Amino acid sequence: MVQALASRAAAHDLDLVALAMTGDRAAFGELVRRHSASVRALLRRMGADPATADDIAQDAFLAAYEQIADFRGEGAFAAWVRRIAARLYVRRWRKATREALALEGSGETDAAEPPAVGADARLDLDEALKALTPSERLCVSLCYGAGLSHAEAAAALNAPLGTVKSHVKRGLDKLKARLGASSAEGGQEQESHG
Amino acid sequence: MAERWFEADLERSFAEAPYYPDVELFTARVTGRLDRGWAFRRLLIGSLGLVGGLVGGLELVRSGLIGRLDTLSTAARLVLENLGGPDAARGVHELMTSGATLDQRMLWMSGALALLAAGLLATRSLREF
Numbered sequence: 001m002v003q004a005l006a007s008r009a010a011a012h013d014l015d016l017v018a019l020a021m022t023g024d025r026a027a028f029g030e031l032v033r034r035h036s037a038s039v040r041a042l043l044r045r046m047g048a049d050p051a052t053a054d055d056i057a058q059d060a061f062l063a064a065y066e067q068i069a070d071f072r073g074e075g076a077f078a079a080w081v082r083r084i085a086a087r088l089y090v091r092r093w094r095k096a097t098r099e100a101l102a103l104e105g106s107g108e109t110d111a112a113e114p115p116a117v118g119a120d121a122r123l124d125l126d127e128a129l130k131a132l133t134p135s136e137r138l139c140v141s142l143c144y145g146a147g148l149s150h151a152e153a154a155a156a157l158n159a160p161l162g163t164v165k166s167h168v169k170r171g172l173d174k175l176k177a178r179l180g181a182s183s184a185e186g187g188q189e190q191e192s193h194g
Numbered sequence: 195m196a197e198r199w200f201e202a203d204l205e206r207s208f209a210e211a212p213y214y215p216d217v218e219l220f221t222a223r224v225t226g227r228l229d230r231g232w233a234f235r236r237l238l239i240g241s242l243g244l245v246g247g248l249v250g251g252l253e254l255v256r257s258g259l260i261g262r263l264d265t266l267s268t269a270a271r272l273v274l275e276n277l278g279g280p281d282a283a284r285g286v287h288e289l290m291t292s293g294a295t296l297d298q299r300m301l302w303m304s305g306a307l308a309l310l311a312a313g314l315l316a317t318r319s320l321r322e323f
Contacts, residue, residue, distance in 0.1 A: 025232070029225040036220050037211035045208070054220065061224045062231070078209075125207040144201065145208035176200055
């Protein structure tokens, strides 16, 4: 028993997925243990409150178990579950808001003006996301957190592609203002090393 | 180029997750829901199997089981008599041709299958509950 637990803990994600496909729920439990944090964090970053985020994350893992035969191992398991979770959240968000994303536009007020960022600013995504409007946050999270393309995000949100693109662009601009300095410097450093 | 670096950094940041101290609790909740779901499914499948078995049993009784048992016992007696003799195969032949019709053989097979199913159900129940 202890040996089985230890071997599961050391197993690669793909091996655990293969075990879960045969109905090994303990193997799937190990996958949940490993990746629940990134799924829960994504949902919170999309704008869900902690309790809702945890509910949806649980539903996402249950859905992943049901659909595990569809996982082809082409990408990371965590990314696959994050996509499922993101879609579940969007479905709930659409039901709750009952209004199109397109209604939100440039007139939307910014949550906060980005403060000046020093060269040694710490990359704090969660704090930076608070500067975005809910729609911008959702679109940016869908595209950069769940790995959806702009077109996929637009389809999930039932919104025009142009609207999603503009939300993403505005969101990125705001994030760049907060996080960009440290990130760009890191990139330039790596380029000069290369 | 800085744009691409920023976007790649952003994707990495999204993939990184903070540590949640209740990770074990969360995992237990998910696996608990999974277990409950599977227990419910097994119960549903078992119940449907039981109902199907009962319906099948009733149909067997309604098909004239009691009346046919008399014929079957006669055939069985014939077999026993012939098995005592030099040619046992002849006794079996008698059973096939005289007493036991195709319906009766089907009846025996159904009975055997029902017993097998009951045995499987019993062992499964012992393992699950």
